Amino acid sequence: PSSGTGDGMFTSSADLQGLLYTESELVNKLNEYVQEETERIESLKKLVKEYEALRDNAFESGEKFVGNPLNSFLLIKKLTSDWKTVQNLIQNSVGEKFVANLTEQRDNFVLRWPSDEDLNGAATGLMRLQDTYRLDTDSLSRGIFLNGQEYGPTLSAHDCFELGRQTYNNGDYYHTTIWMEQAMKLYNEEIEKTISKADILEYLAFSAYMSGNIRRALKLTNEMLDLHPDHPRGWGNKQYYEQTLKKKGASFQKRGEDG
Amino acid sequence: PSSGTGDGMFTSSADLQGLLYTESELVNKLNEYVQEETERIESLKKLVKEYEALRDNAFESGEKFVGNPLNSFLLIKKLTSDWKTVQNLIQNSVGEKFVANLTEQRDNFVLRWPSDEDLNGAATGLMRLQDTYRLDTDSLSRGIFLNGQEYGPTLSAHDCFELGRQTYNNGDYYHTTIWMEQAMKLYNEEIEKTISKADILEYLAFSAYMSGNIRRALKLTNEMLDLHPDHPRGWGNKQYYEQTLKKKGASFQKRGEDG
Numbered sequence: 187p188s189s190g191t192g193d194g195m196f197t198s199s200a201d202l203q204g205l206l207y208t209e210s211e212l213v214n215k216l217n218e219y220v221q222e223e224t225e226r227i228e229s230l231k232k233l234v235k236e237y238e239a240l241r242d243n244a245f246e247s248g249e250k251f252v253g254n255p256l257n258s259f260l261l262i263k264k265l266t267s268d269w270k271t272v273q274n275l276i277q278n279s280v281g282e283k284f285v286a287n288l289t290e291q292r293d294n295f296v297l298r299w300p301s302d303e304d305l306n307g308a309a310t311g312l313m314r315l316q317d318t319y320r321l322d323t324d325s326l327s328r329g330i331f332l333n334g335q336e337y338g339p340t341l342s343a344h345d346c347f348e349l350g351r352q353t354y355n356n357g358d359y360y361h362t363t364i365w366m367e368q369a370m371k372l373y374n375e376e377i378e379k380t381i382s383k384a385d386i387l388e389y390l391a392f393s394a395y396m397s398g399n400i401r402r403a404l405k406l407t408n409e410m411l412d413l414h415p416d417h418p419r420g421w422g423n424k425q426y427y428e429q430t431l432k433k434k435g436a437s438f439q440k441r442g443e444d445g
Numbered sequence: 446p447s448s449g450t451g452d453g454m455f456t457s458s459a460d461l462q463g464l465l466y467t468e469s470e471l472v473n474k475l476n477e478y479v480q481e482e483t484e485r486i487e488s489l490k491k492l493v494k495e496y497e498a499l500r501d502n503a504f505e506s507g508e509k510f511v512g513n514p515l516n517s518f519l520l521i522k523k524l525t526s527d528w529k530t531v532q533n534l535i536q537n538s539v540g541e542k543f544v545a546n547l548t549e550q551r552d553n554f555v556l557r558w559p560s561d562e563d564l565n566g567a568a569t570g571l572m573r574l575q576d577t578y579r580l581d582t583d584s585l586s587r588g589i590f591l592n593g594q595e596y597g598p599t600l601s602a603h604d605c606f607e608l609g610r611q612t613y614n615n616g617d618y619y620h621t622t623i624w625m626e627q628a629m630k631l632y633n634e635e636i637e638k639t640i641s642k643a644d645i646l647e648y649l650a651f652s653a654y655m656s657g658n659i660r661r662a663l664k665l666t667n668e669m670l671d672l673h674p675d676h677p678r679g680w681g682n683k684q685y686y687e688q689t690l691k692k693k694g695a696s697f698q699k700r701g702e703d704g
Contacts, residue, residue: 199508199511199512202511202517202520203511205520205521205524206500206503206510206511206520208524209496209499209500209503209520209523209524210500210503212496212524212528213493213496213497213500216489216493216496216531217493219489219535220486220489220490220493223482223486223489224486227479227482227483227486230475230478230479230482231479233475234472234475234476234479237468237471237472237475238472240468241465241468241469241472243598244465244468244469249458251465252458252461252462252465253458254597254598255567255570255571255574256571256585256588256597256598256600257597257598258461258567258570259564259567259568259570259571259604259608260598260600260604261461261464261465261468262464262559262563262564262567263564263567263604263607264468265464265467265468265471265558265559266559266560266561266563266564267564267607269471272475273544276478276540276543276544277540277541277544278540279538279540281535281536281537281538282536284535285532285535285536299524300521300524300525301525302525304521304525305518305521305522305525305526308514308517308518308521308522309518311514311517311518312514312515312518315514326515329515338513338515338516339502339513339515339516339519341515341519345518345519345522348522348526349518
């Protein structure tokens, strides 16, 4: 199976070659951008050193400093003429232009660019492949699939998280749970974390809730709040799960009375 | 004379203390800015490395790469979900905000800020001091003044250039010439140049012209064009000086005929 599952969920080989070209162009452009920005910051650092030297000289000289007319001139120059140079370096960051150029190339079809739907399609295709060949999640994320015959790339915790997020958006909570659990497993192994534990716990709670396991959703949310007490949605989610549990308890009781 | 020439050309000692406070605040804020930008660029570099790894892996794997559905997913993820992170880092440069904050502090008088007129005043004051005490330009620029009694800061070629530019704006071409010549002397000594030779030559030509020495203005302009053939104003200036010389020749002749 060298060109995907053949069910139309993957874009064609030619499409992917186009995306590879885009990716390769992006690497060149990003390196240029990083180079430009590094030079800009280096120039700025040199100027800041001069500002520091004047300040240090002033503090060391005390009253004598302002009595010297050469110092007055240099101090005023630092805050007028030289400051314009500093200001230009600060405002001359090429970020907006860089992004605008790329957006133009995308909009004019110079560079092929996948959409969020393409990402969802690729994730869905992978899930179908996993189901069809009954591939083990852990092996798959480590690049081993088709009974250990093929070696692919290895996934990061963030890659597994993204797979889980896409399947969650498709209402496929079974795959959400197993891929978020795999994300957590890899998170615990990663030295340089690619995602936060709170993000994984939040999605695990979402999928537990959507699968009808509200107690588990609440437990996972509490775990998340222990880690991240100022989580922007955590306390709201907790309250919602608690209210749902209460209502459910009430409705169980009611059903019990009714039936 | 410990507080300037006393002729009101220098701002008061208290004023200068205020400017020193501004300068010191600026050093802190600039260091914060440089730190933030350095961290932003470092984060970006890490992400670019990941983009490079994917590209290199794709080139090494050849046709096999696009046949692997995990690769397709990762490639599409790099250009959608991950790209958003890169784009945020690029657009999240805090330069505009940084300058806007400082401008606000200046406009609300939180930080004292000198104007271009203050710079001109400080330069004029220095020239007066130089004339009054007949201070030698070279010694003054090296921090030695009042017959070697006092040591001040040393000036860079750019500082001397700025003094020359301010006096030029005041129509004081005598001081323009001597300070631009001092700028050139220091330029030749500087390892890390603080100004371009062309900039100094252009002002030397201006002041020669304004002092009536058009042949010298033309000679200096030719020297500048040798160094910098694509100088934005050089060829226009040259043409102007040549035409002026021609007309003057004509008017000399005419006067000769008339008188």
